[in-house]
Amino acid sequence: MNLTLKIWRQKNKQDKGRMETYPVSNISGDMSFLEMLDVLNEQLINDGKEPVAFDHDCREGICGMCSLFINGEAHGPGREITTCQLHMRSFKDGDTIHIEPWRAAAFPVVKDLVTDRSALDRIMNAGGFVSVNTSGNTIDANTIPVPKADADKAFDAATCIGCGACVATCKNASAMLFTSAKVSQLALLPQGKVEAHDRVLNMVHQMDLEGFGNCTNTGACEVECPKGISLENIARMNREYLSASVTGE
Ligand code: SF4
Ligand code: FES
Secondary structure, three states, rough: OEEEEEEEEEEOOOOEEEEEEEEOOOOOOOOOOHHHHHOOOOOHHHHHOOOOOOOOOOOOOOOEEEEEEOOOEEEOOOOOHHHHHHHHOOOOOOOOEEEOOOOOOOOEEEEEEEEOOOHHHHHHHHOOOOOOOOOOOOOOOHHHOOOOOHHHHHHHHHHHOOOHHHHHOOOEEEEEEHHHHHHHHHOHHHHHOHHHHHHHHHHHHHHHOOEEOOOOOOOOOHHOOOOOOHHHHHHHHHHHHHHHHHHHO
């Protein structure tokens, strides 16, 4: 199929940026969206032009790097898939496709479609871990019983890949879905209980410092999340936060 691409080009953080138009032809429906961009970049390089910068790594829905806003939707059309899992058969011959980077004050554009999402790493650094005694007397994790229902919910929360689609799609640029998934994956397990109060207070504090907006329960994040992370996690984080604030621990 032949397509017209309208792509955001921005030299660096300071550049104002603009949309530019590129035709691409002979695109197979079996190509992934990123492979289609590879074809465009080969064409640009052959023409002596600057290729479009975009993020990617695993190309199989695991790393969360391929963060593109496609025709106004985070990760494009389709549910519970990342951009690298989006195939060109989702589009029709002659289509015009608009491709933009994530838009959020906390995710500044580095170049073209690449944004700096290190704010999410700093939220993790603030508390997204458990401290483990590795002195040689560590208790085997399997000796601590965990109810199956809790283990399943913790696992579901842990499938968050930190892509930032929830932030990009939220009108408030809120990072509540991401942060709540990272709080929940530990809060649900006995191993996470020891530091639970500090964790939720510190992670929410860091989230606010980074300039993410507040949650107003629109639910857009859950709809666009490629891993189907549930809003239930936000409710759990709010309960954890309230409990930690009231007890002051
Ligand atoms: S909650 Fe979903 S949309 Fe948000 S960072 Fe995690 S995987 Fe991406
Ligand atoms: S490139 Fe890793 S999730 Fe898409």
